[in-house]
């Protein structure tokens with residue numbers, strides 16, 4: 001398999017899922033601004049939507065959308081325990097988290113990264129995100145992981161998003177529970193390997 005990624009972007013989430021589940025893969029670095037990938041290839045030819053992540057299977061099939069990719073990866077290796085079995089309430093709970101992460105957090109950050117966002121909208125976007133973090137922090141109080149006591153693909157995704165906080169004029173220290181969670185997930189060997197491979201560790 002091949003994972004098209006951009007360092008530190010949301011593609012870190014499937015990258016973590018690949019390493020946590022021990023599946024072999026190659027990384028292909030994409031410049032999301034120029035839409036070129038390693039070696040000068042046309043990324044729009046890979047994903048017409050122009051964004052990472054893209055997972056390319058050995059038969060050439062391509063899968064996009066992070067929450068779908070991580071569930072696919074988890075289901076290929078059920079023994080990794082990265083997702084509860086499909087059709088169970090626990091699995092729906094995982095999907096509930098993935099949907100929250102993608103629509104409420106991930107896309108809540110997006111205007112703060114865009115050079116086109118008017119400056120006077122940014123405090124509004126930060127306030128909305130801060131409200132989500134207040135709620136999330138309460139959910140994670142006394143809990144190791146989003147699903148309770150077991151790590152899942154949702155944790156790799158949330159870890160990825162929490163790393164963006166300092167880049168949008170906010171402070172992770174304002175949510176000590178989230179900071180401790182971020183450090184806990186960041187200490188996992190597979191997560192450290194993914195961070196190293198993307199050049200994110202100084």
Ligand SMILES: N[C@@H](CCC(=O)N[C@@H](CS)C(=O)NCC(=O)O)C(=O)O
Pocket residue numbers: 006009010011032033050051052053064065066067102
């Ligand atoms: N809905 C997509 C969104 C992916 C996305 O936002 N990717 C960003 C990086 S985190 C990107 O590649 N942006 C470049 C662009 O849209 O031009 C998913 O969940 O996978």
